[in-house]
Amino acid sequence: MQEPALVRNAISENLFNRVAAYVPGLNAKGALPPSAQRPWQKWVDAELGFRNHWYPVLPSRGIPEGGHRAVKVLGEEILYLRRGGRLYAIEDRCAHRGTRFSVRPLTFTNDTITCWHHTFTFDLCDGRIRCLLNDPNSAMCGQKGIKTYPVREVKGVVFTFIGDIMPPPVECDVAPGFFDEDVAICVADPYVVKANWRLGAEGGFDPGHHFIHNWSTWSACTGLPMTFGWVPNKEVVVETNMYQADKLGHNGFTRLASKSDVTSTSAWIPGRNGSADSEVVLPMARGFSPEQREAYEKSSYDGTVGGWMPGSLKVDWWPAPGIVHNEYYVPRDADSHYYFQVGWFRSPDPKLREEWANGELGQLRWKIPVVDQFTIDDATAREATHEFYAREGGWQQERTAPFDVELLMWRTFCSDHARGVQKVEHTQGKFPR
Ligand code: FES
Ligand SMILES: [Fe+2]
Numbered sequence: 044m045q046e047p048a049l050v051r052n053a054i055s056e057n058l059f060n061r062v063a064a065y066v067p068g069l070n071a072k073g074a075l076p077p078s079a080q081r082p083w084q085k086w087v088d089a090e091l092g093f094r095n096h097w098y099p100v101l102p103s104r105g106i107p108e109g110g111h112r113a114v115k116v117l118g119e120e121i122l123y124l125r126r127g128g129r130l131y132a133i134e135d136r137c138a139h140r141g142t143r144f145s146v147r148p149l150t151f152t153n154d155t156i157t158c159w160h161h162t163f164t165f166d167l168c169d170g171r172i173r174c175l176l177n178d179p180n181s182a183m184c185g186q187k188g189i190k191t192y193p194v195r196e197v198k199g200v201v202f203t204f205i206g207d208i209m210p211p212p213v214e215c216d217v218a219p220g221f222f223d224e225d226v227a228i229c230v231a232d233p234y235v236v237k238a239n240w241r242l243g244a245e246g247g248f249d250p251g252h253h254f255i256h257n258w259s260t261w262s263a264c265t266g267l268p269m270t271f272g273w274v275p276n277k278e279v280v281v282e283t284n285m286y287q288a289d290k291l292g293h294n295g296f297t298r299l300a301s302k303s304d305v306t307s308t309s310a311w312i313p314g315r316n317g318s319a320d321s322e323v324v325l326p327m328a329r330g331f332s333p334e335q336r337e338a339y340e341k342s343s344y345d346g347t348v349g350g351w352m353p354g355s356l357k358v359d360w361w362p363a364p365g366i367v368h369n370e371y372y373v374p375r376d377a378d379s380h381y382y383f384q385v386g387w388f389r390s391p392d393p394k395l396r397e398e399w400a401n402g403e404l405g406q407l408r409w410k411i412p413v414v415d416q417f418t419i420d421d422a423t424a425r426e427a428t429h430e431f432y433a434r435e436g437g438w439q440q441e442r443t444a445p446f447d448v449e450l451l452m453w454r455t456f457c458s459d460h461a462r463g464v465q466k467v468e469h470t471q472g473k474f475p476r
Pocket of ligand 2: 246247252253256418421
């Protein structure tokens with residue numbers, strides 16, 4: 044699939060206008076419309092994720108030949124097995140009486156799994172009942188049994204389609220460029236973040252959140268201050284956000300960061316009742332000489348930050364020119380998600396690509412500075428925000444500021460383009476097989 048031709052188009056302005064009415068300070072009339080009419084309602088409903096999309100679930104290295112892994116994705120319990128060189132993903136729930144196969148996965152042949160409880164034996168390819176070992180002539184043989192999940196393994200990542208429709212190409216649900224032949228992918232071990240997946244997808248894109256990274260290890264190691272967060276106006280938002288929206292293609296948008304990057308190293312907290320104002324200097328800028336301060340404030344990050352359906356972020360470049368940081372927020376259940384991070388490096392040299400994907404290059408230039416020393420702070424922020432949205436009515440109570448407008452545009456964009464919403468019934472096995 045080709046890199047999408049991102050264009051500035053009417054979508055930007057249209058989205059801006061649809062959400063602006065909900066942001067105090069952007070809303071000319073002052074009164075906010077009723078929350079029931081929010082254009083991002085589907086986002087609010089998607090506590091368990093968007094259905095009928097592909098998700099990265101495991102690194103290929105996590106499931107060697109003969110191995111198995113049980114994983115919960117969008118609330119569905121899935122068992123992965125690699126047998127005879129082929130990777131299978133099946134519902135981890137026996138059709139007979141629901142026993143979890145993963146407790147003792149019995150694969151007497153490479154293309155079947157036998158339930159360890161009462162011998163029902165299922166075809167790993169289509170989930171049909173192959174036979175019952177204790178009743179070979181059973182009329183159930185050949186009948187529908189368990190759900191099997193489409194999987195596609197690319198560049199060391201196992202993607203899985205969660206849904207009921209004929210899956211579109213996996214490329215549609217992966218940030219553009221991932222599949223390019225000259226792109227090498229370094230895959231970090233995904234880990235569970237105890238926060239709803241939407242807080243991940245919002246947090247990565249959130250232009251105002253950069254403040255947290257002033258306390259990131261990466262910032263301390265490089266000596267570079269971050270910002271107080273970006274505060275773009277309407278002109279900047281419409282100018283810098285470029286969209287791709289295709290029915291069967293990449294859906295997402297990209298912000299050109301440099302144009303909205305307001306870099307100052309200090310701010311003021313007004314004093315009360317006539318007392319003096321207090322200056323706050325960003326931690327890593329404390330002690331800067333005037334020249335250092337000026338040099339830093341003039342510098343600008345010229346990369347792009349993009350959000351892609353069904354929930355990923357692509358930062359081109361980070362942490363250094365030529366390296367792309369790409370992260371996926373894979374719903375696990377209502378209260379947690381997998382933080383699946385990959386680093387890209389483009390090179391015509393296959394040896395260099397191998398060194399990036401499986402050697403020290405990707406580890407030293409991307410994984411350690413970004414995964415270990417930077418995005419860990421994003422995960423902490425999500426966990427600190429989770430309770431508010433999960434149990435305290437955060438979707439109704441939040442008090443959005445003008446710099447949240449792009450975040451609301453992202454919610455709305457996703458609501459417009461999601462192929463479906465995962466429901467509680469899906470987590471209870473109530474789906475077609
Ligand atoms: S529960 Fe699996 S065979 Fe009975
Ligand atoms: Fe961040």
